Amino acid sequence: MDTQQNTALTRALAEVPGPLPTRGVIHVVIPHTDRFTVVGNxxxxxxxxxxxAIxxxxxxxxxxxxxxxxxxxxAARCREGEKRIAAALRELEAHGYLQRIRHRLTDKKVxxxxxxxxxxxxxxxxxxxxAQPHPHPCPRPASTAPEPASATACAPAPAPTPAPEQISAPAPGQMPAPAPVPPAAPLPPRAPLALPVQPPPPAPPSVPLVPPPTAPKPPRPPLxxxxxxTTELDRAATALLSDLRRHAPRFTLSEGDIRQLAPAVAAWLEREAHPDAIRRTxxxxxxxxxxHPVKLLRHRLTALLPPPLPGACDLVVPARPRVVVTPFQTCDDCDRAFRSPAPGHCRDCRETREHRGADVHTAA
Structure with a gap:
């Protein structure tokens, strides 16, 4: 099935007055009559x-x-998590749209x-x-405590009472109505506490994940x-580059481009890379x-250069070093087994023989 179209929006688009733009967004503006909020640009x-944050x-x-x-x-109203909402509130607080103030209540709760x-x-x-002119000072009752200096809103003045001559006289035959008792003048309400407007704190320094476009680019690696x-390598490399247009017409290179890229292809051929493998790469x-076909060839010839093939000696598995084990021998005197490269006597028999020889030499 094809993509479902919104016919109502299409009909509304046909009624948009004036020529439509050739690119960009097209606004279909329908005035709101209820449930709307005015947001500044x-x-x-x-x-x-x-x-x-917006x-x-x-x-x-x-x-x-x-x-x-x-x-x-x-977070209960939005799909974003608490971390993203907290970061958005910090942004709004940094730009002055939001302010969070800790307030202490009468029961010592904050x-x-x-x-x-x-x-x-x-x-x-x-x-x-x-910048905040006050044409009339704010009335302050004597019984109330002085307000802080940050309270700038003045209470509205009470309505004036009617003059005595404006009160109508009673009609004849009717009892005169009791004179109304003038109500006591209400105390002016306390001015609301105006929250101090503080300058937004400086935004924390952020480390850009992407370098700016004016950052110096690293030097390009050489070909x-x-x-x-040798002449044979240069000839084979030139022929391979000239033949690329048969396999991919977009790689129709000029003679100058071929002379520039030929040494790099020669390095591939010197490392015994097959011409078909070079062409596919x-x-x-x-x-x-x-x-930019030439820039692509230059990048691939530099970044995908294969290593030299190992020699025959490099592929031979090194032999394990032989461990020389001293064989067992049997003592000629006591038939005890001991390790020695040559037959003879064990250590105890040699010490006994040396001790006896010393005694004979002393007796003589």
């Missing part, structure tokens, strides 16, 4: 954030306020509060307080050369498309 196209940021931004966004809670900002570049700089160049399993 500074986040969706951030050049330094990974796709996982997706986690969009997910956090779409959740209602008060939703748990810990690493385990996000909790972590997560603050997410959808546009961190619009926040005022913490080192320039003049192999024959140990003893150079022309089999070619990359698609083949853009």
């Amino acid at each position: 500074h986040l969706a196209q951030h050049p330094d954030l990974s796709c996982t 997706g986690i940021a969009v997910l956090i931004q779409s959740l209602p306020q008060g939703t748990e966004v810990s690493i385990k809670a996000l 909790i972590t509060r997560t603050v997410f900002c959808n546009q961190p570049t619009a926040l005022p700089h913490p080192h320039h307080p003049a 192999p050369q024959p140990g003893t160049p 150079l022309t089999d399993d070619l990359p698609q498309p083949l853009r």
